[in-house]
Amino acid sequence: MSIDIRSLKERRRRIFSLIRKELDTLVKDKVSMVILFIIPICVITLIGVGEFSLIGGLVELYIIDYDDSDESQEFIDTFKYNTTAEVSVKVKEDFNMTAEEFEEQAKEKLPTEEIVAYIILIENFSENLKNNKSTELPIFIDYIDFFSAFSAQASIIDATVHYQIINQQFESDLFYFPVMKPVESLNILQIAAPFLVSIMIFACINLITTQCIVGDKPLKRLLTTPTFRFEVIIGKIISYSILAIIQIVLILLFLEFVFGIQYRCLFIELFLMLLLFAVNSVVIGVFFSSISSSRLQSSQLFLFFFIMMLVITQIVRIPVIVNFLPLEQATAAFVDLAYRGKTLIDIWPNLLNLSIITLFFFIINVVYFQYIKKEFV
Amino acid sequence: MGKLEEIKKSIFRIRGLYIKELKVLLKDIFAMFIIYAMPVFLVLFLGGVFGGNGTGGDNGGGGLASMMGGGLEIPAIGLIDNDNSEGFPNIDLSKIFVNKCMQYEEAEEVEIIESNNQSKLEILLGQGIISAYIIIPEMFEYNLSIHFPTILVVVIDVLELSGFQASQAIIDVIIEDFKEENNFTGVFDYEITRANIPETGRQLFSGVSLFFPMVIFAIASLTGAQLIVSDIPKDRLALTPANKFEIILTKLISLQTLMTSLILILLILSYFLGLQIRGSVFDFFWILFLCALLGIIYGLFMSSIAREPLEALQLFIFVFLFQIIAVLFVQNELILSLLPLANTSLLIVSIALRGQSPLSEYIYYLIQFSECIIFFLAAYIFYKRKKVLL
Numbered sequence: 079m080s081i082d083i084r085s086l087k088e089r090r091r092r093i094f095s096l097i098r099k100e101l102d103t104l105v106k107d108k109v110s111m112v113i114l115f116i117i118p119i120c121v122i123t124l125i126g127v128g129e130f131s132l133i134g135g136l137v138e139l140y141i142i143d144y145d146d147s148d149e150s151q152e153f154i155d156t157f158k159y160n161t162t163a164e165v166s167v168k169v170k171e172d173f174n175m176t177a178e179e180f181e182e183q184a185k186e187k188l189p190t191e192e193i194v195a196y197i198i199l200i201e202n203f204s205e206n207l208k209n210n211k212s213t214e215l216p217i218f219i220d221y222i223d224f225f226s227a228f229s230a231q232a233s234i235i236d237a238t239v240h241y242q243i244i245n246q247q248f249e250s251d252l253f254y255f256p257v258m259k260p261v262e263s264l265n266i267l268q269i270a271a272p273f274l275v276s277i278m279i280f281a282c283i284n285l286i287t288t289q290c291i292v293g294d295k296p297l298k299r300l301l302t303t304p305t306f307r308f309e310v311i312i313g314k315i316i317s318y319s320i321l322a323i324i325q326i327v328l329i330l331l332f333l334e335f336v337f338g339i340q341y342r343c344l345f346i347e348l349f350l351m352l353l354l355f356a357v358n359s360v361v362i363g364v365f366f367s368s369i370s371s372s373r374l375q376s377s378q379l380f381l382f383f384f385i386m387m388l389v390i391t392q393i394v395r396i397p398v399i400v401n402f403l404p405l406e407q408a409t410a411a412f413v414d415l416a417y418r419g420k421t422l423i424d425i426w427p428n429l430l431n432l433s434i435i436t437l438f439f440f441i442i443n444v445v446y447f448q449y450i451k452k453e454f455v
Numbered sequence: 456m457g458k459l460e461e462i463k464k465s466i467f468r469i470r471g472l473y474i475k476e477l478k479v480l481l482k483d484i485f486a487m488f489i490i491y492a493m494p495v496f497l498v499l500f501l502g503g504v505f506g507g508n509g510t511g512g513d514n515g516g517g518g519l520a521s522m523m524g525g526g527l528e529i530p531a532i533g534l535i536d537n538d539n540s541e542g543f544p545n546i547d548l549s550k551i552f553v554n555k556c557m558q559y560e561e562a563e564e565v566e567i568i569e570s571n572n573q574s575k576l577e578i579l580l581g582q583g584i585i586s587a588y589i590i591i592p593e594m595f596e597y598n599l600s601i602h603f604p605t606i607l608v609v610v611i612d613v614l615e616l617s618g619f620q621a622s623q624a625i626i627d628v629i630i631e632d633f634k635e636e637n638n639f640t641g642v643f644d645y646e647i648t649r650a651n652i653p654e655t656g657r658q659l660f661s662g663v664s665l666f667f668p669m670v671i672f673a674i675a676s677l678t679g680a681q682l683i684v685s686d687i688p689k690d691r692l693a694l695t696p697a698n699k700f701e702i703i704l705t706k707l708i709s710l711q712t713l714m715t716s717l718i719l720i721l722l723i724l725s726y727f728l729g730l731q732i733r734g735s736v737f738d739f740f741w742i743l744f745l746c747a748l749l750g751i752i753y754g755l756f757m758s759s760i761a762r763e764p765l766e767a768l769q770l771f772i773f774v775f776l777f778q779i780i781a782v783l784f785v786q787n788e789l790i791l792s793l794l795p796l797a798n799t800s801l802l803i804v805s806i807a808l809r810g811q812s813p814l815s816e817y818i819y820y821l822i823q824f825s826e827c828i829i830f831f832l833a834a835y836i837f838y839k840r841k842k843v844l845l
Contacts, residue, residue: 107763107765107766114769116773117772117773117776117777120773120777121776121777121780124777124780124781124784124785125780125784125785188650188651189650189651189733189809189810190809190811191805191809191811207642211602211642212640212641212642212643212644213642213643213644214643214644214646215643215644215645215646216646216648217645217646217647217648218647218648218650219647219648219649219650220650220651221649221650221651221652222651222804222808222809223804224661227649231647235645238642238643238645242604242642242643247642248602248603248604248642249602249603249604249639249640249641249642250598250599250600250602250603250604250638250639250640250641251604251605251634251639251640251641251642252599252604252605252607252630252633252634252639252641253604253605253606253607254589254606254607254608254609254626254630255606255609256587256609256610256611256623257608257609257610257611258611258613259580259581259610259611259612259613260581260613260614266784269613269614269616270784272614274780277776277779278776281772281776282772282776285768285769285772286765286768286769289764289765289768293764293765370485371485372483372486373681373685373764373765373768374483374486374677374678374681374685375483375485375486375489377677377681377768377771378486378489378490378493378674378677378678379489381489381493381673381674381677382489382492382493382496385493385497385666385669385670385673386493386496386497386500388666388669388779389497389500389501389662389666390500393501393658393661393662393666394500394501394503394658395528395617396500397528410615413583413614413615414583417614418581418582418583418614419581420582
């Protein structure tokens, strides 16, 4: 009895067998499994229980008093004792110096970690305040560490406003104290979650998948059987996607039940979006694996893509490129679904973008594996 | 055979193994291409060759976006003018503020959505269509006319960091411009000097402390992670007089040679793209050299404990990802001081960018040297205990 190997039924049977074989191989590797699922747990826990490093911290500053008046001393005291921010103030008396010497020292110290900023209280500080109700306030802030500079600027403005309120000294001015919304997002894990989840799924799944063809030694033998090359690709994509499903569910449940992150959308919607992103990571990984001839090459391709994606999404943000990066799309879609309460229909541009990239790499994989990759012949 | 003769032979073997290891590494042309392409592309991206604000930006009032050197998107900001008060004759001050915002819109620095309905703007903010909104309050003009400060209501969406930064930056700039134009100095006329910002290569300057160690450590440890576990002919070496210490040492030296050339490329390219540092280039080189060394040793350690190449890769991703997340989000100094990425990042900021003396941060060098010795010995012990399959 002859079997039509091209029939749909046969193809389906072969693909199922391939998936089972792939999953068997993957699951057998216990260490890999533990690492794959331990990474998200460790990283989420680390951030969930840790402290946030970007904002805050003690602001060290010098106040150089050329005026030596009661008003200038009061100004210094406001910084020392009344500010709501954490500020450590040093004045010339602490070093037994004249104001000029102290300013020189401040200039020297500004690029170092010892101070973040210095303020100069000019000679006519009190006189200006009395006569003009206004005075210049030269402030020098070190911007090598951007986040310390940001904290320093906020602390200085906070303290000067405090001084004005205490002394009832007002002049035409425009302030604002930004109201951050949504209020509950000030939890660092909640803010980090969209980026964190996306980056973990991409890194773990993509790296594992980069080894799926180049590291598959029996693949050569398998291709001597009546198995089509594109079936191999489909089998691999599906089996790695199954692994991704477990990882996504684990991450989302861990975030929700252990750290209390609340999703404003249906769980299934968030899951489906991340699944599409994971499939995207898988097809890109399969592509890296297809074009590589050694394990090292494929993992380096992963690293190259991963780091460039980080640089572009986090710092450079070149508009032409950034919108085509899966990490950017997944992070934006996560925010829209989980925090803004949008539906899958509302985020169709992100989904379309991810689908197009996925389809593009899938076609390249099939074509490359079917017609170009000759190593197995 | 005397001790001296033994050492001579050992050096001879190490030299041979070193040449062999280098040849093996260089033979994989595609892998080498990626290794060298990675830092080149990194510097080109950060240097603004492909766009962004890599070399530009003003030194004065550019706000957050230009301080970061990053190419932030144009933010959409809602605006409500609730002010009907009178203060100055023949002018409508709130209208002037609105016009000021419109000027920036025309200059394509912001997109202003005017409204008179706060609920509508709240919805737009919640949907992510706008990243902030400003309300000009009632008594805006009157308060300013009687020499009294006015507090604007500014609500910012913090869910998207880039939008948050961009909107806060542009609001600061608009307010400063408005105050200056109308001579509203306040009690304190802040003359803020943003010091120590380089004239050129700002984006490189802001990215160098995070991304240089990231690339160096990643390449070194990823390549190192495959050196033992994927080296199939290494077991045949057991038949030769070469011992395992010599084998692992030559793997370290050969990869470090490659990494050194990579570091040099990174530094030379950065120099040409305008990176300005206060410290010495030699200090910067040694910081990256140590980072690469530590990366290779971490890689060798992972390679020596892994049974499969895939396992080594997974160990690598665990270590690498853990460090990236820790550097970005964790403040615990004890944890950070033990992580090569965080340590190197700190050394770059202190010694290369700030120009402090290397001695001022000796403790971090000490930790890195200790880690090098501990992990190298651990890698050697695990490798030595591995059974030779012949």
